[in-house]
Amino acid sequence: MSTASSPWLVTGGAGYIGAHVVRALTAAGMPAVVLDDLSSGHAAFVPADVPFVRASVLDAAAVDAVLGEHAVAGVIHVAGFKYAGVSVERPLHTYEQNVTGMITLLEAMQRHGVQRCVFSSSAAVYGAVDVDLVTEETPKSPTSPYGESKLIGEWLLRDQEVAAGLRHTSLRYFNVVGSGDPAVRDTSPHNLFPLVFDALAEGRQPRINGTDYPTPDGTCVRDYIHVADLALAHVAAARRLEAGEPIEPAYNLGSGDGVSVRQIMDAVAEVTGIAVTPELAPRRPGDPPRIVASGALAARDLGWKMRHTLAEMVASAWEARRASGA
Structure with missing residues (x-):
């Protein structure tokens, strides 16, 4: 069994979000251990003084070894296949990574008596909502295998709580941007900020x-939150679980108001000093006009708040990209 001074295992801790969670944990005086297969993460994102095991959550022996060697206090489960669009083309891969991976992890946790889990879920569990403000009670209707796999992950946590006393919470969010450390940046080929920066770097205009x-x-209009704020919410949830305090099964990490695609383009132009005259294309089928979530419940329990302006989100992301030499 673990103690409060034991480290937290961060699965996917070499990725963009996971690496920020690791930094937030250590800054809060909470040791971390990283498990990541580097399918989309980068070993260089893991601080040198943080133990790092290169393995997948699908590798039960590796997960067992990490839990056994480090006697972890709990798990922050960030690892997963996160590309909603691609998940439609690769549903079996998506379910294997996100559902089988969760089952493998939870089985190992039960074997080692690890009873705390913070799950990096997604607002994709709601699907294409038609409400002004998404709350935790908004009906779940995912529109991709990715969103479905995240919702199943939440169900598995719920059922494991009933079966084995697991204490857990799931954090749901939409678009994560920015950087809290110039050494860590978003390298996804599917996310808006990297796509816009790539276009400008290649002399093209974003669309x-x-x-x-x-x-x-x-x-x-979409909900954009800074990755460093997101990381702090994961730490707050872990602290709450460690302290044995009441915790909700899920929290939205939302801005409450959102920003438009045009506002993002204007902010990019202002921050980078590069003229941005976007190509204007027709609507994409299925894109709702507005998806914004309320963060009120997370503000109450996890100290959640938007600590960064849109300009600061863009500037930090741009700084990290330039620091990487990309």
């Missing part, structure tokens, strides 16, 4: 899909 939505400037 806006749809300019006739019923929003203030006609472009889609």
